[in-house]
Amino acid sequence: MISFLLNRLKRLGLIFWKNGDIKTIDRFGPDGFAKLVKFFSNKAVQFQNGYIYHYAFVMLVGFSILLTYLILI
Numbered sequence: 001m002i003s004f005l006l007n008r009l010k011r012l013g014l015i016f017w018k019n020g021d022i023k024t025i026d027r028f029g030p031d032g033f034a035k036l037v038k039f040f041s042n043k044a045v046q047f048q049n050g051y052i053y054h055y056a057f058v059m060l061v062g063f064s065i066l067l068t069y070l071i072l073i
Contacts, residue, residue, distance in 0.1 A: 026032075047054060 047058075
């Protein structure tokens with residue numbers, strides 16, 4: 001009787017581990033964030049071609065975002 005209950009609880013724990021932890025938390029937590037950083041890093045590498053006006057444009061956009069953030073807060 002007790003081993004039957006323990007086997008059921010172990011199976012329930014495995015289901016929570018596989019579905020709750022691996023498929024949900026890891027997908028949207030650390031793994032999802034790592035994929036997002038990799039995606040934006042690849043886009044930044046493509047954008048960085050050495051032309052000065054690209055860097056000036058990025059600085060202008062960054063400054064605009066910072067200024068907007070400071071004005072709204």
